[in-house]
Amino acid sequence: xxxxxxxxxxxxxxxxxxxxxxxxxxxxxxxxxxxxxxxxxxxxxxxxxxxxxxxxxxxxxxxxxxxxxxxxxxxxxxxxxxxxxxxxxxxxxxxxxxxxxxxxxxxxxxxxxxxxxxxxxxxxxxxxxxxxxxxxxxxxxxxxxxxxxxxxxxxxxxxxxxxxxxxxxxxxxxxxxxxxxxxxxxxxxxxxxxxxxxxxxxxxxxxxxxxxxxxxxxxxxxxxxxxxxxxxxxxxxxxxxxxxxxxxxxxxxxxxxxxxxxxxxxxxxxxxxxxxxxxxxxxxxxxxxxxxxxxxxxxxxxxxxxxxxxxxxxxxxxxxxxxxxxxxxxxxxxxxxxxxxxxxxxxxxxxxxxxxxxxxxxxxxxxxxxxxxxxxxxxxxxxxxxxxxxxxxxxxxxxxxxxxxxxxxxxxxxxxxxxxxxxxxxxxxxxxxxxxxxxxxxxxxxxxxxxxxxxxxxxxxxxxxxxxxxxxx
Numbered sequence: 001x002x003x004x005x006x007x008x009x010x011x012x013x014x015x016x017x018x019x020x021x022x023x024x025x026x027x028x029x030x031x032x033x034x035x036x037x038x039x040x041x042x043x044x045x046x047x048x049x050x051x052x053x054x055x056x057x058x059x060x061x062x063x064x065x066x067x068x069x070x071x072x073x074x075x076x077x078x079x080x081x082x083x084x085x086x087x088x089x090x091x092x093x094x095x096x097x098x099x100x101x102x103x104x105x106x107x108x109x110x111x112x113x114x115x116x117x118x119x120x121x122x123x124x125x126x127x128x129x130x131x132x133x134x135x136x137x138x139x140x141x142x143x144x145x146x147x148x149x150x151x152x153x154x155x156x157x158x159x160x161x162x163x164x165x166x167x168x169x170x171x172x173x174x175x176x177x178x179x180x181x182x183x184x185x186x187x188x189x190x191x192x193x194x195x196x197x198x199x200x201x202x203x204x205x206x207x208x209x210x211x212x213x214x215x216x217x218x219x220x221x222x223x224x225x226x227x228x229x230x231x232x233x234x235x236x237x238x239x240x241x242x243x244x245x246x247x248x249x250x251x252x253x254x255x256x257x258x259x260x261x262x263x264x265x266x267x268x269x270x271x272x273x274x275x276x277x278x279x280x281x282x283x284x285x286x287x288x289x290x291x292x293x294x295x296x297x298x299x300x301x302x303x304x305x306x307x308x309x310x311x312x313x314x315x316x317x318x319x320x321x322x323x324x325x326x327x328x329x330x331x332x333x334x335x336x337x338x339x340x341x342x343x344x345x346x347x348x349x350x351x352x353x354x355x356x357x358x359x360x361x362x363x364x365x366x367x368x369x370x371x372x373x374x375x376x377x378x379x380x381x382x383x384x385x386x387x388x389x390x391x392x393x394x395x396x397x398x399x400x401x402x403x404x405x406x407x408x409x410x411x412x413x414x415x416x417x418x419x420x421x422x423x424x425x426x427x428x429x430x431x432x433x434x435x436x437x438x439x440x441x442x443x444x445x446x447x448x449x450x451x452x453x454x455x456x457x458x459x460x461x462x463x464x465x466x467x468x469x470x471x472x473x
Contacts, residue, residue, distance in 0.1 A: 019241075019256070019257060020226070020256070020260075021226045021239030021241065021257065021275075022240065022242025022243050022275050022277045022278040023223065023239075023241070023242030023273065023274050023275065023444065024262055024271075024272070024273040025240060025270065025273075025444065026235050026236070026237050026262050026270065026271040026272075026273075027235060027236045027269070027270060028235050028267075028268065028269060028270070029088075029266065030267070031268075031269035031270050031469065032087070032088065034269055034468075035086060036084060036085070038471060039084075040098075042198070043081065044079050044081055046194055046197075046198050047081075047103060047194065048076050048078075049076070050076050050103075050187070050190050050191075050194065051074065051076075052074040052105070052107075052183065052186050052187065052190070053186070054070060054071065054072045054073075055071040055179075055182060055186070056068070056069065056070040057069060059178065067111055067112070068111065068113070069109065069110070069111045070111075071107055071108070071123070071179070071183075072107060072108045072109075072110070073108045074105055074106075074107035075106065075107065076103055076104070076105050077104045077105060079102075080101060080103070081098060082101070082102075083099040083101075084096070084097065084098045085097045088231050088233060088234075088235070088236055089135075089231065090231055090232050090233050092135075092231060093137060093138065093229075093231060094136045094138075095135050095136075096132070096133070096134050096135075096136070097131075097132070098131060098132040098133075100130075101130035101131070101132070102126070102128045102129075102130060103126075103127050103130065104125065104126050104127070105125040105127070106122060106124050107125070108120065108121070109121055109123050121164060121165050122166055123162055123163060123164045123165065124163050124165070125163075125183060126160070126161050127157055127159070127160045127184070127187060128158050128161075129157065129158015130156070130158065130187075131154075131155065131156050131158070132153070132154070132155045132191055132195060133153070133154045133155075134150055134151075134153040134154075134195050134196075135151040135152045135153075136150060137149050137151045138229070147203055148199050148200070148203060149199060149200065150195060150196040150199050153191075153192035153196065154192070155188050155191035155192050155195075157184045157187050157188050159184075160180045160183050160187070162180055162183065163176075164176070205447065209444075211223055211224050212224075214442075216439075218246065218247065219244050219245065219246060219247060219282065219285045219286065219289070220245055220247050221242065221243065221244055222241045222242075222243050222245060223240045223241060223242060223444045224240065224241050225238060226239045226241050234266055237262070242257075242274065242278040243257075243278065243281045244278070244284070244285040245281075246285050246288060246289055251288075253280070253281050253284040253285075254284075255277070258275070258461065260275050260462050262464065263459075263464070265466065268455075268466040268468055269468045270451075270466075270467050271464060271465065271466050271467075272443060272444070272464075272467070273463070273465075274391065274462060274463045275461060276342055276343060276462065279342040279344075280341060280342050283339045283341070283342060284339050287336050287339045292335065292336045292340070293333070293334065293335040293336070294429060294432065295331060295332070295334075296331065296333075296334060296424060296429070297309060297329070297330075298310060298330070301424070301427060301428060302427055305423065305427055307420055307423045307424070309329065309330045309331070309424070310327075310328065310329050311325045311326060311329075311330060312326075314330065314359070314417070314420070317412075317417060318409060318412045318417075320409045320412075321361075321371060321409050324409065325361040325369065325371075328361045328363065328364075330359060330360060330361055330362065330371075331359075331368060332358070332359055333357070333360070334355055334356075334357050334429065335355065335356055336353060336354065336355050336356075337354060337355075337356055338353075340352065340353040340354075343461075344459065344462055344463060345458070345460060346458065346459055348458060349384055349393075349463070350379065350380070350381060350398075351379070351380045351381075352377075352379055353377075353379075353380070354377055355378060356374070356376070357373070357374045357421070358370060358373045359371040359373075369408075370408055371408055371409050372404065372405070373404075373405035373407075374402055374405060374414060374417070374421070375402070375403045375404075376402060377400065378397070378399075378400050378401075378425070379397075379398040379399050380395040380396060380430070381395065381396050381398055382395050383396075384456060386443075386451060386456055387438075387440050388450075389443050389449070389450070389451065390439075390442055390443060391440060391441055391456075392439070392440035392441070393437040393438075394437055394438065395430055395433060395434060397422065397426055400425065402414040402415065402417065402421065443465075447471060448471055448472045449469050449470070449471055450469070450470045451465075451467045451468070452467065452468045453467060453468045454466070454467040
């Protein structure tokens with residue numbers, strides 16, 4: 001899992017849009033350090049897979065004369081990576097440095113001299129002062145998904161010391177310096193391709209990032225990049241589109257995403273800023289899909305409620321309803337002629353909604369007789385929280401205003417219905433909405449990432465999620 005967590009976070013670099021982001025992601029030095037720890041374990045395993053091709057040749061040695069030699073079955077036994085650093089290069093990208101690494105190998109040797117004399121044995125090779133420096137580029141493929149590659153790499157081996165065992169190992173020891181040099185060069189040629197291969201191996205996995213995240217049967221969220229990453233000395237910032245769409249129909253809302261900036265916080269590994277644009281694109285999508293319309297009947301009102309949806313209850317306030325339609329159940333149709341508007345202010349998330357409520361009397365033959373239409377101005381407070389890899393919420397009613405739209409039962413004072421409708425909203429409408437809000441909406445999922453020690457703040461025009469991250473193999 002070579003730097004999997006970091007490259008996943010760096011990978012969404014599509015330049016297909018030139019607009020303000022709805023969601024911003026910040027990777028801090030603390031996040032980089034966590035990635036370095038994971039990356040070193042992965043690189044260490046990769047280095048253990050190094051194989052050196054069999055080597056053979058001839059050399060003249062005094063007083064022995066011409067000697068043919070071969071080194072075979074060379075394999076790595078152990079690897080140590082005591083020093084490593086992963087750093088951000090402002091305006092450029094990511095740089096990985098490994099220093100003072102060491103490894104040990106073993107293999108077999110064989111020699112032939114004086115044409116007929118042969119001997120063989122084993123050897124140990126200890127390599128010290130191994131260094132690797134590499135830069136990684138992160139781009140987008142044609143689908144807006146990530147593609148990573150090595151831009152540059154340099155590797156050196158400080159020293160290699162070989163020791164021969166068995167048979168006529170004294171022969172090998174006579175030209176061990178020559179063998180040391182050859183093996184050191186062979187190792188150096190292997191290191192950079194190994195690192196490049198480890199980076200390239202990430203691409204199939206990075207293709208699984210949720211650039212388009214399905215929410216439910218109505219909506220999905222697009223998390224493609226709107227610009228290239230911004231790299232500073234302390235963090236790497238990504239701007240994601242962060243926009244809800246109706247599934248199969250990507251229609252832009254009638255409002256653009258405003259600009260916003262994350263505060264200079266670096267205590268957590270990762271910060272995710274979700275703007276009001278993202279939230280309001282959701283209300284646009286769901287209202288367009290008809291999800292914000294609701295039919296309310298008496299069987300939806302809890303039995304313990306003193307208020308029933310029937311002409312007797314409403315007739316106690318509007319007598320002409322009871323007079324004209326005695327003893328009938330009622331049905332309320334609630335819809336939103338305008339998209340609800342979500343606003344974020346420090347420590348305060350609010351939703352303002354304009355709704356129309358049409359009241360019907362249900363006739364014995366199940367036909368509906370319209371009674372009146374009320375216009376509602378509703379204000380609710382929202383509690384927002386993170387659940388797993390989703391952002392969820394719950395709302396409570398603040399206040400409600402009523403005006404009479406049309407009436408088929410004559411004029412009446414709508415204020416008398418205020419208490420009844422508030423009970424209907426609190427006992428039926430808001431619980432139904434909270435069930436859906438509790439299911440949550442997916443955050444950008446970057447590889448096999450989980451959030452830990454998560455905190456959420458509501459700030460001016462956006463929410464800020466500060467969190468540590470965990471990646472599972």
